[in-house]
Each structure stands twice: as structure tokens, then as C-alpha cells.
Amino acid sequence: MAAEPTRQWSKEQLQSDDVTKKEIIVFLQENASEQFLSEFNLMGNVKSVAKSAKKEKMIKAYNHLFETKRFKGTECAENVTQQLKDLKVEDAQDKVKKKKPEVTVSEEPPKYSKTTLHKGDKINFPKKGDTVHCWYTGMLEDGTVFDSNIASGSKKKKVTKPLSFKVGVGKVIRGWDEALLTMSKGEKAQLQIESEWGYGKKGQPEAKIPPNAKLIFEVELVDIE
Structure with missing residues (x-):
């Protein structure tokens, strides 16, 4: 029976540039069994394998x-078969883990x-923490406008500018945070937001928004930083 070789490199050395692929391949070809080399596609010219x-x-x-x-001369057919099965199961599990999407903090619908209402560029989408600039008009279900930063009618002389805030971090109601992350630059959309993601049971009396009110917004995403 062949003597078991000693480890040549530590985990840190293997991860560093001190140890090359070719060196690892040479070591494996000199010490591993043929079946092992075959499983890992390590048979053949070192340069070709490394490439x-x-x-x-x-x-x-x-x-x-x-x-x-599984060094040279230490395997029996039974062990090889079992190890092959174990390796395939392990690889399959790794693939499933890689394909499995990340679970969100909340799966709440x-x-x-x-x-x-108007398509955006479909290229530039805000990410959490980005600063967005928006024109908007907010209405109740009966059409009553409770807020807007768009000058109209008697407000034409008033200087207005887009609303700017960091999106996705709780600076605005949740309905806005969630919806704006799905919009691209230049997009204009109508949002219908349930009270739970709006102002909830308390409403916002100073803005004349009653408790448990469903809100309707027309929002235009004009820029992202």
C-alpha cells in the first residue's frame, strides 16, 4: 500500500497567489487515484488541464x-462507487443552493x-439608498387632491421642484418605497396604495387624509442619483 502523502499547503496558501493551479494539478496527478483524477477532469497534460x-x-x-x-493504490471498487455517489449528491446540492433565490425578509403580498402611464427607459432603476427625484399628485379615492408638487391653476406662480429622498429606507410611506424600486427613470405611473402601506389607522389629519384611507398617487420618476 502506498504511503499517504502529507499536505503541502494550508488553506491560506491555497487561496493566495503563492500556489498556482499547475502546482495543485501536479500534486494531484502524482498522488491521487486514477478514478479520482477522472472525476475531477484532471487526467492529461498539466497545461491543458490548467487552461x-x-x-x-x-x-x-x-x-x-x-x-x-483516495490516494494511489488505496481504493477498492466498492469505496469508489460509494464516493462517486456521494460526490454527485454533493454537487447536486451545491447547484440547488446556487439556483435557489434569496428569501426576502417578508413574503407579505x-x-x-x-x-x-408613461414608460421609462427600462434601464435605470433605483436601488435601496439611492436618491430619487419625483413629481407627484396624491388623491383620495373620491378624487380629492391632498398633496402635489406640480404647479397648476392658482399655483402657477409658485416655484416647485421634484421631491427628493432616499428610496427604500423608510423616508416615505412603504407603498412609495416599494413601488419606486420597480420604476425606471422617466416612468410615470399611477399607484393605488392600501392604507397598511400608506398612513394606516391614524391617517394624517394635517393633510386631510382620513384613517384607513386608500391612496392614489400619480408619480413620475424624473431622476436617480
Whole structure:
């Protein structure tokens, strides 16, 4: 039975530039069994193997060799078969983990709806923490306007400018935070926001928004920083 080789490199060394792919491949080809080399596609010319392999995979093979002790002359057919099965299961699990989307903090269904009135550029979308600049008009369900930064009628002489705030971080009602993250620069949309994502049970008396009011906004996303 062949003597078990000793580890040549630590985890830190393997991750650094001090150890190259070719060095790992040479070590594996000299010490691992043929079946092991075949599984990790390490058979053949070192230069050719290194060209098509990623270093991360070589490090994984290096560590796996010492974990399974599948050195030259130490394997039996039964062990090889079982290890092959284990490796395939492990790889399949890794692929599932990579494909599985991140679970959001809350899977609560959205409490707003959006109707696009004018399409944006479909390229520039705000991210959480970005500063957005918006024109807007807010209405109750009966059409009563309770707020707007767009000059109209008797307000034409009043200087107005887009509302600016950091989106997605709680600076405005949740309905706005959630909806604006789905809009692209230049888009204009009508938002219908349930009271839970608006001003809730308290409403906002100073703005004449009653408790539990469903809100309707026309919002135009004019710029993103």
C-alpha cells in the first residue's frame, strides 16, 4: 500500500497567489487515484488541464483528496462507487443552493398596485439608498387632491421642484418605497396604495387624509442619483 502523502499547503496558501493551479494539478496527478483524477477532469497534460480548470475547483479537489484518502493504490471498487455517489449528491446540492433565490425578509403580498402611464427607459432603476427625484399628485379615492408638487391653476406662480429622498429606507410611506424600486427613470405611473402601506389607522389629519384611507398617487420618476 502506498504511503499517504502529507499536505503541502494550508488553506491560506491555497487561496493566495503563492500556489498556482499547475502546482495543485501536479500534486494531484502524482498522488491521487486514477478514478479520482477522472472525476475531477484532471487526467492529461498539466497545461491543458490548467487552461480549462478554475483554481477553486482545484482547491476543492485537493481538500477532497485528503478528506476521502483516495490516494494511489488505496481504493477498492466498492469505496469508489460509494464516493462517486456521494460526490454527485454533493454537487447536486451545491447547484440547488446556487439556483435557489434569496428569501426576502417578508413574503407579505404587496399592498399596492401600479399602472404605468408613461414608460421609462427600462434601464435605470433605483436601488435601496439611492436618491430619487419625483413629481407627484396624491388623491383620495373620491378624487380629492391632498398633496402635489406640480404647479397648476392658482399655483402657477409658485416655484416647485421634484421631491427628493432616499428610496427604500423608510423616508416615505412603504407603498412609495416599494413601488419606486420597480420604476425606471422617466416612468410615470399611477399607484393605488392600501392604507397598511400608506398612513394606516391614524391617517394624517394635517393633510386631510382620513384613517384607513386608500391612496392614489400619480408619480413620475424624473431622476436617480
